[in-house]
Amino acid sequence: MTNLTVRVTQRAEEAEGICSFELVSQSGDELPAFSAGAHIDVHVAPGLVRQYSLSNDPSERHRYRIAVLREENSRGGSAGMHEKVQLGDALCISEPRNHFPLVDAPRTILVAGGIGVTPILAMAQTLHAQGLPFEMHYCGRSSNRMAFLVEIGASGFSKQVTLHRDDLPEEKFDARALFAAPSMDAHLYVCGPSGFMDFVLETARDQGWSDNQLHREYFAGVAAALETDGSFEVRLARTGLKCQVPAGKTVVEILAAHGVEVETSCEAGVCGTCLTRVLEGIPDHRDTFLTDAERAANDQFTPCCSRASSPCLVLDL
Numbered sequence: 001m002t003n004l005t006v007r008v009t010q011r012a013e014e015a016e017g018i019c020s021f022e023l024v025s026q027s028g029d030e031l032p033a034f035s036a037g038a039h040i041d042v043h044v045a046p047g048l049v050r051q052y053s054l055s056n057d058p059s060e061r062h063r064y065r066i067a068v069l070r071e072e073n074s075r076g077g078s079a080g081m082h083e084k085v086q087l088g089d090a091l092c093i094s095e096p097r098n099h100f101p102l103v104d105a106p107r108t109i110l111v112a113g114g115i116g117v118t119p120i121l122a123m124a125q126t127l128h129a130q131g132l133p134f135e136m137h138y139c140g141r142s143s144n145r146m147a148f149l150v151e152i153g154a155s156g157f158s159k160q161v162t163l164h165r166d167d168l169p170e171e172k173f174d175a176r177a178l179f180a181a182p183s184m185d186a187h188l189y190v191c192g193p194s195g196f197m198d199f200v201l202e203t204a205r206d207q208g209w210s211d212n213q214l215h216r217e218y219f220a221g222v223a224a225a226l227e228t229d230g231s232f233e234v235r236l237a238r239t240g241l242k243c244q245v246p247a248g249k250t251v252v253e254i255l256a257a258h259g260v261e262v263e264t265s266c267e268a269g270v271c272g273t274c275l276t277r278v279l280e281g282i283p284d285h286r287d288t289f290l291t292d293a294e295r296a297a298n299d300q301f302t303p304c305c306s307r308a309s310s311p312c313l314v315l316d317l
């Protein structure tokens with residue numbers, strides 16, 4: 001995948017803790033095209049790569065726009081973007097990739113939770129431009145924590161957007177009612193914190209939606225999920241090294257602290273660079289790289305984000 005150098009031409013506080021960055025090509029050329037749901041890798045600092053969804057209209061070729069929520073327990077990515085990346089700076093990014101594409105459907109429901117609005121907004125712009133029916137639901141704590149409200153309000157699709165702000169009880173997000181009686185040709189897309197996405201998808205399944213109608217953005221929840229996980233042991237078969245992986249740390253980080261480097265790129269289970277053989281134990285797969293059959297075999301995992309369902313994993317390292 002080719003990397004690009006872009007320049008930050010705009011930086012804006014979109015909401016409390018959320019900053020957007022407009023990126024244009026350093027050379028002045030058009031940027032590679034992207035489709036709604038795509039993301040880019042941003043090289044925030046040496047060795048620190050993070051994925052951010054593109055939130056602008058995918059028909060635009062002169063810019064990419066990302067938005068970054070400052071995570072309280074940032075492992076460097078969101079804090080680096082907020083503190084270090086300034087107007088006029090050059091940034092190294094990947095070309096856009098899309099693991100969360102829209103499929104043709106006569107009816108589409110888009111659901112965003114908080115910063116998950118970024119790919120969902122690009123989807124709304126695409127569906128609106130194509131004249132396809134859709135509705136968008138945007139959930140957040142309060143107006144001052146929700147990015148792009150002014151832009152959405154001024155858009156041609158504002159009437160298709162329903163806001164669900166936690167501080168306004170009359171706007172309560174009633175997922176059961178929303179997903180009741182699904183038609184078999186409708187598709188649902190959700191992006192937000194992992195707990196939010198799980199809740200939305202479980203509610204939809206309970207209401208009769210099938211898995212091929214349900215789409216989620218995977219990498220969005222990785223960092224948040226890590227903070228709430230339990231610990232487990234990792235043993236290296238070749239050297240005998242044993243170490244404990246606590247909540248909030250990845251296997252890659254813990255091994256690095258013990259002098260064992262595992263090559264990574266996306267650090268979010270997307271690219272497969274860190275794929276490692278598992279000799280014993282059961283991985284808790286958090287990636288989007290392996291197929292269902294490969295996951296079920298439990299003989300390899302992505303240590304940049306995946307964890308363990310068993311107390312110990314023995315790795316072929």
Ligand code: FES
Nearest residue numbers: 265269272274304
């Ligand atoms: S570094 Fe990309 S999947 Fe682990």
